[in-house]
Amino acid sequence: MTAGDRNTALVVLSGGQDSTTCLYWAIDRFGLDAVSTITFDYGQRHRIELECARRVAEFAGVDNLVLPIDTFAALGGDALTDPDIDVAQGVDETSGLPNTFVPGRNLVFLTFAAAFAWQRGIGHLVTGVAQTDYSGYPDCREGTMTALQHTLRLGMESDITIHTPLMHLSKKETVELARDLGGLPAMAHTHTCYEGQRPPCGVCPACVLRARGFAEAGIEDPLLVAQ
Amino acid sequence: MTAGDRNTALVVLSGGQDSTTCLYWAIDRFGLDAVSTITFDYGQRHRIELECARRVAEFAGVDNLVLPIDTFAALGGDALTDPDIDVAQGVDETSGLPNTFVPGRNLVFLTFAAAFAWQRGIGHLVTGVAQTDYSGYPDCREGTMTALQHTLRLGMESDITIHTPLMHLSKKETVELARDLGGLPAMAHTHTCYEGQRPPCGVCPACVLRARGFAEAGIEDPLLVAQ
Numbered sequence: 001m002t003a004g005d006r007n008t009a010l011v012v013l014s015g016g017q018d019s020t021t022c023l024y025w026a027i028d029r030f031g032l033d034a035v036s037t038i039t040f041d042y043g044q045r046h047r048i049e050l051e052c053a054r055r056v057a058e059f060a061g062v063d064n065l066v067l068p069i070d071t072f073a074a075l076g077g078d079a080l081t082d083p084d085i086d087v088a089q090g091v092d093e094t095s096g097l098p099n100t101f102v103p104g105r106n107l108v109f110l111t112f113a114a115a116f117a118w119q120r121g122i123g124h125l126v127t128g129v130a131q132t133d134y135s136g137y138p139d140c141r142e143g144t145m146t147a148l149q150h151t152l153r154l155g156m157e158s159d160i161t162i163h164t165p166l167m168h169l170s171k172k173e174t175v176e177l178a179r180d181l182g183g184l185p186a187m188a189h190t191h192t193c194y195e196g197q198r199p200p201c202g203v204c205p206a207c208v209l210r211a212r213g214f215a216e217a218g219i220e221d222p223l224l225v226a227q
Numbered sequence: 228m229t230a231g232d233r234n235t236a237l238v239v240l241s242g243g244q245d246s247t248t249c250l251y252w253a254i255d256r257f258g259l260d261a262v263s264t265i266t267f268d269y270g271q272r273h274r275i276e277l278e279c280a281r282r283v284a285e286f287a288g289v290d291n292l293v294l295p296i297d298t299f300a301a302l303g304g305d306a307l308t309d310p311d312i313d314v315a316q317g318v319d320e321t322s323g324l325p326n327t328f329v330p331g332r333n334l335v336f337l338t339f340a341a342a343f344a345w346q347r348g349i350g351h352l353v354t355g356v357a358q359t360d361y362s363g364y365p366d367c368r369e370g371t372m373t374a375l376q377h378t379l380r381l382g383m384e385s386d387i388t389i390h391t392p393l394m395h396l397s398k399k400e401t402v403e404l405a406r407d408l409g410g411l412p413a414m415a416h417t418h419t420c421y422e423g424q425r426p427p428c429g430v431c432p433a434c435v436l437r438a439r440g441f442a443e444a445g446i447e448d449p450l451l452v453a454q
Contacts, residue, residue, distance in 0.1 A: 067298055067301050067302065068297045068298060068301055069296070069297070069298050070295045070296070070297045070298075071294055071295060071296050071298075071339055072342075074294050074295055075294065075339070075342055075343060075346065102342075103341070103342040103345040103346065103383050104338045104339065104341060104342040104345075104379070104382060104383060106382070107338050107378065107379070107382045108335060108338050108339065108342075111331045111334050111335050111338065112298055112302070112331065112335065114330070114331060115299075115302055115329075115330035115331040115335075116302060118330040118331075119302065119330065138381060138382055138383060138384040139382035139383070141381065143381050144378065144381040144382040147374065147377045147378040147381050147382075148378045148382070150374045150377075150378075151334065151371060151374040151375045151377075151378045152331070152334070154365060154366075154368065154370050154371040154374050155331060155333070155334045155365055155366035155371040155374075155375070156330050156331060156365060156366070157365040
């Protein structure tokens with residue numbers, strides 16, 4: 001990857017199915033040599049995600065930078081980073097949001113990704129957020145991403161572009177996209193389960209959503225085949 | 228401060244002259260009991276800033292939460308967090324920005340502040356950014372702040388408001404505002420110098436700007452009187 005080449009892309013890679021699909025989308029769009037990945041170590045309770053991101057990047061043949069963010073754990077109060085809080089079904093009565101909601105998480109991820117891109121002259125960010133089939137996180141919606149791109153361009157005097165190739169896809173369509181881009185084998189290295197289990201628990205909302213997507217696409221999940 | 232009362236304010240307090248003025252603006256606007264402060268420990272080379280923020284908050288009689296952000300130091304590459312880089316005069320030829328520019332710094336600060344406000348039901352953020360008299364940081368401009376507020380509202384499903392009382396004030400006017408709000412005595416506890424010296428070096432751009440503001444307002448700087 002050539003520093004300063006604006007036709008380069010940075011993929012926010014969580015180690016999950018969606019961001020892995022985005023990685024293959026970016027490789028298809030920008031070329032293998034123009035793509036790198038960034039992963040955030042933000043105190044997620046399942047450290048296996050970081051290992052999966054590393055393995056997916058290695059499998060695909062791209063760099064993987066891990067950046068620490070110790071702030072969310074210091075803020076506390078959500079089920080994804082606070083070990084004292086269990087993942088609950090449904091939404092919180094007060095906020096109307098699932099208790100896995102980390103306020104501002106994707107905004108912070110993409111702002112730091114944009115800061116790194118600014119330093120390296122990378123012109124494109126790719127993220128796996130989607131407003132379909134999801135738990136209703138407001139920071140995954142298209143309007144939020146459009147507003148954030150505008151904010152980042154103003155705040156960094158940059159022409160950065162945020163790509164959200166999965167925004168309007170169902171889980172079935174995401175599986176089909178991964179297949180069409182040659183990304184299915186990499187799925188064996190991904191991680192989805194909210195309970196952090198490998199093989200996946202199969203019953204948490206994230207596992208159920210993933211299983212449904214593969215079932216509707218008529219494709220065996222390489223992660224389950226690999227076990 | 229009552230949790231869930233939306234008519235409450237969180238001031239992003241750096242320990243400097245501007246954010247201290249904003250603290251007194253917030254106390255005047257929302258009332259002492261409705262105001263708290265947040266300070267970011269982001270690896271700034273001058274740790275004295277954190278101590279100044281604590282002293283200013285204590286002097287004013289408000290809470291001061293310190294949140295860590297280890298990400299900027301991991302990113303590196305700017306003079307404010309990277310000990311290997313000296314503060315340069317003027318702007319970088321490639322980026323057209325001063326080498327104290329930390330890409331996305333204010334965006335990240337305000338996003339984390341908004342996340343904390345979201346958790347506590349605080350309705351207002353106050354920040355000392357200004358587009359006048361400054362080093363030309365694009366993340367201090369009004370357009371950026373308006374775009375960020377829009378992004379935060381969408382991304383957190385909130386009605387958070389970002390206040391920038393100094394946005395269009397000169398340094399002279401900021402000093403006069405602090406005087407009018409009874410905030411001058413607190414200035415003895417603030418920190419401005421880019422070189423981290425106390426008493427201030429008097430020659431770095433930040434010191435020069437501060438001295439000019441007090442001179443133009445015809446007011447003695449309580450920080451210099453206190454030495």
